[in-house]
Amino acid sequence: MSHYYAVIFSTVREIEKQEGYQEMSEKMLRLAQAQPGFIEIESVRGPDGRGMSVSYWRTLEDIRSWKQQNEHLMAQQMGKSRWYRSYKVRICKVEREYEFSAEL
Amino acid sequence: MSHYYAVIFSTVREIEKQEGYQEMSEKMLRLAQAQPGFIEIESVRGPDGRGMSVSYWRTLEDIRSWKQQNEHLMAQQMGKSRWYRSYKVRICKVEREYEFSAEL
Numbered sequence: 571m572s573h574y575y576a577v578i579f580s581t582v583r584e585i586e587k588q589e590g591y592q593e594m595s596e597k598m599l600r601l602a603q604a605q606p607g608f609i610e611i612e613s614v615r616g617p618d619g620r621g622m623s624v625s626y627w628r629t630l631e632d633i634r635s636w637k638q639q640n641e642h643l644m645a646q647q648m649g650k651s652r653w654y655r656s657y658k659v660r661i662c663k664v665e666r667e668y669e670f671s672a673e674l
Numbered sequence: 675m676s677h678y679y680a681v682i683f684s685t686v687r688e689i690e691k692q693e694g695y696q697e698m699s700e701k702m703l704r705l706a707q708a709q710p711g712f713i714e715i716e717s718v719r720g721p722d723g724r725g726m727s728v729s730y731w732r733t734l735e736d737i738r739s740w741k742q743q744n745e746h747l748m749a750q751q752m753g754k755s756r757w758y759r760s761y762k763v764r765i766c767k768v769e770r771e772y773e774f775s776a777e778l
Contacts, residue, residue, distance in 0.1 A: 576764065576766050578682070584776075612724075612726060614719065614720045615720060616720070622716060622718045622728065624684075656776065658772075659771060659772055661769050661770040663766060664765070664766045667762065667763060669760065669761065670758065671759070
């Protein structure tokens with residue numbers, strides 16, 4: 571396996587201020603998928619407002635470009651002022667992976 | 675920041691076979707927290723059986739020790755034979771992090 575990178579985005583949302591969140595979230599997903607170096611994204615949201623979204627990218631440069639993308643910058647700003655109580659971002663190098671799938 | 679490591683555990687559970695899962699999950703959480711090198715864990719589970727759990731560790735050796743811990747080995751075996759339809763594990767080096775918290 572050649573190395574690739576993960577962005578772990580752990581969020582706590584403002585439960586009562588979600589206007590516009592869903593549309594923006596879907597728009598950012600489409601934009602990210604069209605960015606150079608995008609591999610995939612996995613998102614899970616719990617019932618209590620906590621969520622985790624991990625996106626995978628070919629290179630650190632791809633991650634930087636996505637972070638600086640114009641519409642994404644605007645979304646980040648709105649996320650801070652409206653939708654998120656807090657979040658943490660970790661940029662990681664994936665060093666090893668393995669998987670399991672139950673036989674049908 | 676000194677480097678540390680993340681284990682991204684993405685799961686798809688068998689919705690209809692969850693007997694014993696909750697107890698085992700809580701037991702493994704307590705065991706992991708008592709392991710050398712454990713930093714923290716974040717888990718989110720969606721309503722559709724998909725889940726994501728990211729644990730953070732000081733070193734790769736700490737992660738190896740946890741993977742080989744006796745009761746954890748047994749839990750992994752039961753996870754494959756009973757509870758999980760599929761899962762993927764990624765071992766990552768956290769290279770950078772930043773966070774945001776809304777002012778009250």
